[in-house]
Amino acid sequence: SQTxxxxxxxxxxxxxxxxxxxxxxxxxxxxxxxxxxxAAGRGLQLLFYSVGIGQISSEVxxxxxxxxxxxxxxxxxxxKLLLSDSGFYLCAWSVxxxxxxxxxxxxxxxxxx
Amino acid sequence: GQNIDQPTEMTxxxxxxxxxxxxxxxSGFNGLFWYQQHAGEAPTFLSYNVLDGLEEKGRFSSFLSRxxxxxxxxxxxxxxxxxxxxLCAILDSNYQLIxxxxxxxxxxx
Numbered sequence: 001s002q003t004x005x006x007x008x009x010x011x012x013x014x015x016x017x018x019x020x021x022x023x024x025x026x027x028x029x030x031x032x033x034x035x036x037x038x039a040a041g042r043g044l045q046l047l048f049y050s051v052g053i054g055q056i057s058s059e060v061x062x063x064x065x066x067x068x069x070x071x072x073x074x075x076x077x078x079x080k081l082l083l084s085d086s087g088f089y090l091c092a093w094s095v096x097x098x099x100x101x102x103x104x105x106x107x108x109x110x111x112x113x
Numbered sequence: 114g115q116n117i118d119q120p121t122e123m124t125x126x127x128x129x130x131x132x133x134x135x136x137x138x139x140s141g142f143n144g145l146f147w148y149q150q151h152a153g154e155a156p157t158f159l160s161y162n163v164l165d166g167l168e169e170k171g172r173f174s175s176f177l178s179r180x181x182x183x184x185x186x187x188x189x190x191x192x193x194x195x196x197x198x199x200l201c202a203i204l205d206s207n208y209q210l211i212x213x214x215x216x217x218x219x220x221x222x
Contacts, residue, residue: 043117043200043212044156059209090155097208099163101146104155 002027006091006105014113019064019078021108023091026072031093033074034102035066038088050074086112115139117213119201124219125191133186133199133216141206147175147186148200150215156200159186188218196220 006023013019025031032051036044046059048066056066063082067075074091088109092102116138125131135145144163148156162168162177162184174187186199198215205211 041121041214043214044202044210045212046209049209097204099144099161101158101161102210103158107155109153 002093002103004091004093004103004105006108008108009106010109010111012111012113013081015083016080019076019081019085019110021076021089021091021110023074023076023105024072025074025093028072028093028095030071031095032097033068034092034094035074035076036090036092038090038107044090048076081112083112086110115203115205115211117201117203117211119199119213119216121214122217122219124221125188127191127193127220127222129191130187130189131191131218133188133201133218135184135186135201135213137182137184137201137203137211137213139203139205139211142179143204143206143208145175145177145184146202146204146210147173147184148202150198150200152197159199191220193220193222 003026034049035047038044048058050056050068053068064078088107090107091105094100094102118136146161147159149159150156160175162175167176172189177184198217200215201213202210
């Protein structure tokens with residue numbers, strides 16, 4: 001069966017520090033991968049998605065970047081965090097976005113001080 | 114523009130039935146998903162509708178009317194563990210999910 005691992009679960013970082021969140025999927029090949037951010041009381045905001053290795057689409061211009069160095073690995077990064085980067089970050093995968101659901105990792109709660 | 118509306122919060126009694134509505138206006142429609150999200154946790158998939166009508170899955174059912182831009186999630190025999198947020202999401206013309214803000218459901222004994 002397929003599983004998704006996302007870490008760390010919580011992270012407290014100072015403003016201006018770098019960020020690296022990692023997500024890996026097991027049990028499937030060539031999944032579509034997604035990074036979302038969820039602010040309190042708000043809907044999920046799609047940040048990046050990837051249909052294959054090295055293929056990244058950005059939905060919202062911002063302080064973050066994403067990379068997919070391997071088929072089942074998706075990384076969210078920042079060189080300098082802003083206060084507004086605080087939130088709940090979720091990684092998700094789907095085998096067929098046309099009619100299959102996305103499945104989420106446990107999420108990372110990021111607090112910027 | 115893209116717009117998905119859900120009530121912010123609902124309260125129901127254990128053992129009862131509750132209906133959570135979702136109305137939408139999006140650029141294209143390729144399906145509607147319902148997810149459950151407990152506080153502090155990730156969303157988990159509940160149901161998918163792409164054709165009009167009712168899809169039943171145990172205590173949970175989801176209904177879709179594409180002509181009205183309307184869906185509802187029906188929860189029967191409510192249990193305390195059903196206390197969570199319920200998220201409606203539309204698969205748009207680019208096969209990307211557009212998410213509603215969610216409905217927080219509070220179950221009282």
